[in-house]
Amino acid sequence: MAEKKIIAVVGATGAQGGGLARAILADPNGGFACRAITRDPNKDKAKALSGKGAEVVKADLDDVDSLKKAFAGAHGAYCVTNFWEHFSGEKEKAQAKNMAEAASAAGLKHVVWSTLEDTRKLMAANDTRMPILQEKYRVPHFDAKAEANAYFAGLPVTYLVASFYWDNLYAFGLGPKKGDDGVYRWAFPMGDKRLAGIAAEDIGKVAYGIFKAGPQHFGKTVGIVGENLTLDQMSEKLSKGLNIVVKYQAVEADAYRGFGFPGAEELGNMFQVYRDFEKEVVAARDVDVTRSLNPSVQTFDQWLVRNKSRISLA
Ligand SMILES: NC(=O)c1ccc[n+]([C@@H]2O[C@H](COP(=O)([O-])OP(=O)(O)OC[C@H]3O[C@@H](n4cnc5c(N)ncnc54)[C@H](OP(=O)(O)O)[C@@H]3O)[C@@H](O)[C@H]2O)c1
Numbered sequence: 001m002a003e004k005k006i007i008a009v010v011g012a013t014g015a016q017g018g019g020l021a022r023a024i025l026a027d028p029n030g031g032f033a034c035r036a037i038t039r040d041p042n043k044d045k046a047k048a049l050s051g052k053g054a055e056v057v058k059a060d061l062d063d064v065d066s067l068k069k070a071f072a073g074a075h076g077a078y079c080v081t082n083f084w085e086h087f088s089g090e091k092e093k094a095q096a097k098n099m100a101e102a103a104s105a106a107g108l109k110h111v112v113w114s115t116l117e118d119t120r121k122l123m124a125a126n127d128t129r130m131p132i133l134q135e136k137y138r139v140p141h142f143d144a145k146a147e148a149n150a151y152f153a154g155l156p157v158t159y160l161v162a163s164f165y166w167d168n169l170y171a172f173g174l175g176p177k178k179g180d181d182g183v184y185r186w187a188f189p190m191g192d193k194r195l196a197g198i199a200a201e202d203i204g205k206v207a208y209g210i211f212k213a214g215p216q217h218f219g220k221t222v223g224i225v226g227e228n229l230t231l232d233q234m235s236e237k238l239s240k241g242l243n244i245v246v247k248y249q250a251v252e253a254d255a256y257r258g259f260g261f262p263g264a265e266e267l268g269n270m271f272q273v274y275r276d277f278e279k280e281v282v283a284a285r286d287v288d289v290t291r292s293l294n295p296s297v298q299t300f301d302q303w304l305v306r307n308k309s310r311i312s313l314a
Pocket of ligand 1: 010015038043059060061062084085163164
């Protein structure tokens with residue numbers, strides 16, 4: 001049998017890269033091998049991947065030499081940054097630049113860069129509907145990733161544009177909270193617009209589909225989504241699926257930005273983009289393309305059945 005093509009998976013201990021690592025490992029005859037990149041090979045999630053057959057390699061996105069070593073000899077790399085660890089658009093760009101430089105040095109045959117759209121292109125520079133953050137961004141974790149596309153441009157790259165993870169309900173504290181009256185409520189500046197959403201695990205499965213398909217996706221942007229749902233639709237599904245009463249409250253974006261939790265301004269701007277530019281955000285993501293690359297892509301209801309036990313709503 002031909003040698004397996006190694007995919008170096010950044011973020012293999014996280015949601016996106018973890019989904020890809022598990023997809024590679026679940027398909028032993030698929031022709032690919034998983035090299036899981038982590039800063040800490042001794043952490044449980046790294047050990048779990050190693051136990052399933054992944055090669056675990058230590059590297060840090062802030063250290064380009066460590067990335068060059070981690071990418072050497074690989075066929076491809078999955079590149080993702082974690083904005084939420086540092087909240088800095090500039091740092092995300094620096095880390096993306098390091099990955100692109102390492103991918104180039106290793107002569108990789110395929111890179112998948114997990115990016116997002118540049119929300120600044122959706123409104124005029126002097127539009128006052130939302131504040132400018134970090135001096136130059138509307139939604140830093142979107143806009144900085146889009147700016148970083150330029151670092152990858154000379155490579156055989158596929159730009160992967162994901163959607164809001166439904167898993168944010170349990171992993172990011174964004175789920176509905178129980179009131180004294182027993183009703184669960186959640187508030188977003190989403191009006192009655194649809195939120196493009198996806199099961200986090202499905203993102204890596206799509207990435208695996210992209211690596212398998214190869215050159216036809218070079219230079220292409222692939223926008224992925226599981227389902228576009230209004231918050232009322234999601235509330236109804238949660239109510240039914242969890243046997244509770246969930247009510248959505250539409251709030252103004254300014255009010256949400258003022259909620260005061262870390263990242264409230266950032267998320268206020270992001271949800272406002274999802275609301276004010278629903279048509280553009282939805283058009284940038286295609287469920288049929290998603291399904292063609294990951295035939296088992298989940299709907300919200302399917303995701304809910306699988307994740308019921310993880311959603312312990314306070
Ligand atoms: N949440 C959403 O709805 C959503 C939607 C679309 C896009 N995104 C984007 O997804 C990104 C986060 O991806 P995720 O959800 O998969 O992350 P995650 O589950 O929080 O895990 C973060 C991963 O990044 C790795 N990592 C972070 N900093 C690193 C560094 N300096 N060097 C090496 N590895 C590093 C971590 O590895 P170790 O700790 O093991 O080193 C870990 O595997 C964010 O940038 C966000 O903007 C999120």
